[in-house]
Amino acid sequence: MTSTSFSPGLSENRLRIADSAPGFMPLDEAHALHDTAATLLSKPDSVGIGVEIGTYCGKSTVFLGAAAEPVDALIVTVDHHRGSEEHQPGWEYHDTELVDPHSGLLDTAARFRQTMFDAELESTVLGLLAPSTAAARVWGREVDFVFIDGGHSMEAAQNDYDGWARWVRPGGALLIHDVFPDPADGGRPPYEIYCQARASGRFVEASAHGSLRVLTRIA
Template sequence: MIPDLPANIEQIKGFLAADEGAALYRHAQAARALGPVLEVGSYCGKSTLYLGLACRDGGTVYALDHHRGSEEHQAGEMFHDPDLYDSGEALVDTFREFRRNIRTAGLDDTVVPLVSSSDVVARHWRTPLGMVFIDGGHSLDAALLDYRCWSCHLVQGGILAVHDLFPDPYEGGQAPWAIYQMALASGLFAEVERVNTLGILRRL
């Protein structure tokens, strides 16, 4: 049972299953003692709510997203949502929906939005992290960038979580699976568990 989880959590736009959200909550609650949590790819804040509620009483979540949507969210693509399209700017804009969901959940003092890209924010980043959750762009270039920018900032014992793992290419994109395997092959991480399409690794 997750205290204060919004009753409408399943109606919030996003692609996170309930069991994956519960696993994020559990691991963030334990990892927050090691350092802040950083999420790459917040979209409308569904996963951010699980992380934020886990850190509400003594932690901070940095929610990193340019809020212009990933490749698959653009006009004409499979996961495009017209409600999140700013016709005046001719761009996807998920930030307003994100802020509304964070504010409604009472997490404005826990969640710090970083509205930019991984490489820009990571350029001068110096804060050790207790947990990194990667759920950003699913092209190989984007996933590799997120992994290389942020996995190096995890403290020993910290958690690296990667979403949308599909070992079978017929079931889903391969970029998240590729960086997950890269992390394991590095010898720096050990697998803790897999929940649905969410993989959890611990920094050795």
């Protein structure tokens, strides 16, 4: 695996660690995520904070942390670590190795911490263990970007958009993963909140990378 990105934080070792972490983001989209975050966090008007909604085991978080570290920025990644609907028993993406034997429930928190430890990003990435709705209630400041990659039910996606898009600073960006205009390619909720963002008059599409959409806040 070879890095094509410009950040000194995205080392071959971190690429290897991200590759080994359970997760679902294609490498080309992960690189686009990294480069977008690095650009936003290095701007003169940056506030030095980016937010990720939906951590899972930290695969995409490695790319965000690698973008933040060289400019002494922070990444806050929000997840209840019990998994989304598709991660539960009987569903396609259920991973029995991530089930906590004490509770009998999915628990990805320890695997996320392992990823951050191995990637040496524990001082750059702050893991917020909470549902995004609860975390949004106590959040209170603008950020350079919000990356939404949480639950893919309509309720979960809508809650993530309603709770977090408003914190993107003017000139910052809202990033949404798994946006599929064709229903045959994937679930609709991320596409629906992408359409809401564009229709709001606050965001305009800046770029698209596979299923990743980058929307700049203009108002």
